[in-house]
Amino acid sequence: MSPYTxxxxxxxxxxxxxxxxPARGKSFISQKIVxxxxxxxxxxxxxxxxxxxxxxxxxxxxxxxxxxNKEGLKIRQLAVTNAITDMMDWFNKENGVVAILDxxxxxxxxxxWVLKLCRQNRIEPMxxxxxxxxxxxxxxxxAEVKTTSPDYVGVEPEVATKDFLNRIKKYEKIYExxxxxxxxxxTFAKLINIAQQVIANKIQSYLESRIVFYVMNLHIKPRxxxxxxxxxxxxxxxxxxxxxxxxxxxxxxxxxxxxxxxKQDAGDVDLTVxxxxxxxxxxxxxxxxxxxxxxxxxDELDAGVCDGMTYEEIEKEFPEDFxxxxxxxxxxxxxxxxxxxxxxxxxxxxxxxxxxQENILIITHQAVLRCIYAYFMNVPQEExxxxxxxxxTLIKLEPRAYGTKVTLIKxxxxxxxTYKEKGTSQVGEDDKSTNIKTRNLLMTSL
Numbered sequence: 001m002s003p004y005t006x007x008x009x010x011x012x013x014x015x016x017x018x019x020x021x022p023a024r025g026k027s028f029i030s031q032k033i034v035x036x037x038x039x040x041x042x043x044x045x046x047x048x049x050x051x052x053x054x055x056x057x058x059x060x061x062x063x064x065x066x067x068x069n070k071e072g073l074k075i076r077q078l079a080v081t082n083a084i085t086d087m088m089d090w091f092n093k094e095n096g097v098v099a100i101l102d103x104x105x106x107x108x109x110x111x112x113w114v115l116k117l118c119r120q121n122r123i124e125p126m127x128x129x130x131x132x133x134x135x136x137x138x139x140x141x142x143a144e145v146k147t148t149s150p151d152y153v154g155v156e157p158e159v160a161t162k163d164f165l166n167r168i169k170k171y172e173k174i175y176e177x178x179x180x181x182x183x184x185x186x187t188f189a190k191l192i193n194i195a196q197q198v199i200a201n202k203i204q205s206y207l208e209s210r211i212v213f214y215v216m217n218l219h220i221k222p223r224x225x226x227x228x229x230x231x232x233x234x235x236x237x238x239x240x241x242x243x244x245x246x247x248x249x250x251x252x253x254x255x256x257x258x259x260x261x262x263k264q265d266a267g268d269v270d271l272t273v274x275x276x277x278x279x280x281x282x283x284x285x286x287x288x289x290x291x292x293x294x295x296x297x298x299d300e301l302d303a304g305v306c307d308g309m310t311y312e313e314i315e316k317e318f319p320e321d322f323x324x325x326x327x328x329x330x331x332x333x334x335x336x337x338x339x340x341x342x343x344x345x346x347x348x349x350x351x352x353x354x355x356x357q358e359n360i361l362i363i364t365h366q367a368v369l370r371c372i373y374a375y376f377m378n379v380p381q382e383e384x385x386x387x388x389x390x391x392x393t394l395i396k397l398e399p400r401a402y403g404t405k406v407t408l409i410k411x412x413x414x415x416x417x418t419y420k421e422k423g424t425s426q427v428g429e430d431d432k433s434t435n436i437k438t439r440n441l442l443m444t445s446l
Contacts, residue, residue, distance in 0.1 A: 012207055013091055015118050016100045017111065019129035019178060021171050023141040023164065025194060025220045026130050030102040031378075031403075036214050036351070039344065039375045042097050042207070047087045049103035050151070053079035059151055062166035067174050084114070088121055098207070099123075106175040108182075115186070126208050127188035128215065129178045134193045141220065148400055195219050217355045224266065225354070225376070226361040227369050227395040230280040231255050232415040235308075236391070239418075239427055242300060242307035247283045250413055254392045255284045257411050261394050262288065262361060265409060274298060274350075274362045281363045290361070297346045300365035304337025311425040326422050329385035340385050343371050351375055366418060369395075376404045386422065391415035 016033065018026045030046045037044035056075050057064065064072040080103060090096045105111050111127065118125040132138055142164050145152070152160040178188050180199065189212045190199040198216050203209050231251025235243045247255065262271065271290045275281040276298040285292055306314050306321075315322040318335070325332040333339035347368065354360060354372075362372065366389050374384035376397050389395070394409040417428025 012205055013096065013123045014098045014205075014207060014211075015087070015114075015123050015125050016098065016211065017105055017114050017118075017125055017127045018100065018102050019105045019111065019127055019188075020131060021104065021106065021175055022168050023138050023145055024130040024132045025141055026104075027102055028220050028400075029128070029130060029191075029215060029218060030100040032218060032355075032399075033098070033100055033211060033214065035375060035378045037098055037211075038378060039351075039371075039381070040348070041341075041381055043095065044098040044100070045087075045090055045096060046100040046102050047083040047090075049076075049080045049083045049101070052082045054150055055079075059153070059155070062163050062170055065167050065170045067170070080110075084117060088117075091121070091123060098211070104171055106171055108176050124205070124208075125187065126203075126211070127178060127183075127186055128211075129188065129190045130194065131177055131190055132193050134196075137193060137220070140222070144400060148403075189215065191215060214352070214355075217352050219356070219358075221358060223358045223399070224269070225359070225397040225399070226262065226266070226271070227372060227389075227397065228258070228284070228361070228363050228393070229366055229369060229389055229391050230278075230284040230363060231258075232391050233280045236416050236418055239310045239312075239416075240308055241311070242303040244278050244280070246279055250392075250415055251280070252283070254411050254413050254415070255287055257413060258284065258394070259287050259289065261409055261411055265394070265396060265407075266359065269359050271359045271361050272357065274360060274364075276300065276364050276368070278365075281365070284363050288361070295350060297350050298362070298364040298368055301340065301343050301367035302334065302337040304334035306334050306337070311420055311427065315425040322425070328382075329422075330381050340367065340371065340381070343367055344381075347371055373397075377406070388419050390417065390419075 016030075018030055020026050027048065030048070034044045034046045053076055056078065060072070063069060065076075066072065083101065083103070087099045087101065090099065101114065105114065115125045142161055145164060152164075178186070178190050180201065184201065187202045187204060187208065189201070189203065192198070195216065195218060198212070200212050203212055231247045231254035233247055233251055234245040235241070236251075237248050273285050273288050273290045273292040275285050275292060275294055277294050277296050278299055281298070282294070303309075306318065309317070311322075321335065330340045333342065351372075362369075367385070369389045370384050370387045373379065373387060373389065373395070374381065376399065379387060392411040392413045392415045394411070396407040396409060398405040420427050
């Protein structure tokens with residue numbers, strides 16, 4: 001065991017060093033790891049070497065990446081040096097825990113250099129290789145890169161594809177994959193065709209194991225995840241929180257409308273519907289012609305002694321608790337109930353399973369959807385309890401290499417607003433749309 005390896009997350013510092021040819025999903029995997037760890041309140045950050053290179057050279061062609069191009073090599077070495085310098089500053093000045101060095105790192109010489117720098121700074125290097133010979137998967141990745149990578153902004157798709165294939169050939173000439181024998185002393189995980197096979201070597205700490213288990217569940221096939229709150233409920237009309245009430249007449253109209261909304265957007269795609277165990281989500285899903293699964297983990301945040309009360313009643317009966325929750329809504333735990341942090345903990349298995357799946361529609365509750373939305377959109381946890389998730393709205397998430405595209409699909413069926421602003425016990429009167437800040441947050445692709 002390395003002398004720098006400890007089991008305490010607070011003391012352990014890890015650098016996940018990505019390895020692999022272009023178009024193998026490295027940036028996608030890197031961003032996913034950061035989002036996952038950040039969602040669990042483990043401080044993580046990605047250092048993408050390509051972003052540093054683009055500060056010097058904009059839209060280079062494939063020849064720039066030739067190992068014999070001395071000027072290109074010089075610029076690329078400067079980029080990785082600057083990335084690592086910033087990474088070390090982040091570890092030391094901001095108490096970082098997990099950094100992702102997102103680059104090809106295709107040669108042993110480069111990897112040994114990074115390893116040495118990490119060891120010198122008491123940081124555990126963990127190499128993560130995405131190895132792929134599935135041509136269909138590679139071509140899908142290229143299609144994604146040419147439409148979302150900053151290297152190909154404004155470039156014709158055919159030209160971008162040809163150039164990117166040439167770039168891959170340049171890297172193939174010098175590529176030295178991780179090897180179970182040669183690299184047996186390194187801590188590494190090797191993903192073969194993303195999730196087809198995983199080789200893990202000398203994974204020593206709990207945090208390293210957690211990262212490996214997470215990436216084992218990833219896939220990078222195009223997919224859509226639909227999120228929806230249940231339809232308007234009787235408790236919503238009465239401004240009460242929690243409970244297990246049925247839908248209101250308008251909520252039932254939303255349930256009837258939902259299959260049409262999904263069909264119009266998803267077409268004939270085969271979906272699986274996940275609901276909570278509570279009546280209002282199951283009533284919302286009752287007309288959907290898809291396989292349905294109930295998850296106890298998707299039940300609404302438990303309000304404890306405040307269950308079934310209005311915010312005005314809570315403010316009057318538990319004034320100190322009411323203020324404490326507004327001051328730190330993510331950490332505040334209702335008496336006999338839960339906090340948002342508690343919800344995140346019970347949602348982790350849901351997230352793992354969700355990453356394994358393709359097209360899913362989740363019908364659940366406001367607090368739960370805030371936590372799921374925060375995961376996909378990398379919303380800071382302290383902000384997640386204030387995200388507006390309106391009723392009678394289908395939220396479409398499309399995970400991509402450089403972010404998640406978000407689309408709102410409104411049902412055009414009126415509903416009350418259950419959004420409570422900080423510092424007040426009042427909720428909105430109707431949901432023609434929430435405030436500008438939260439609406440912009442929902443419509444933004446990160």
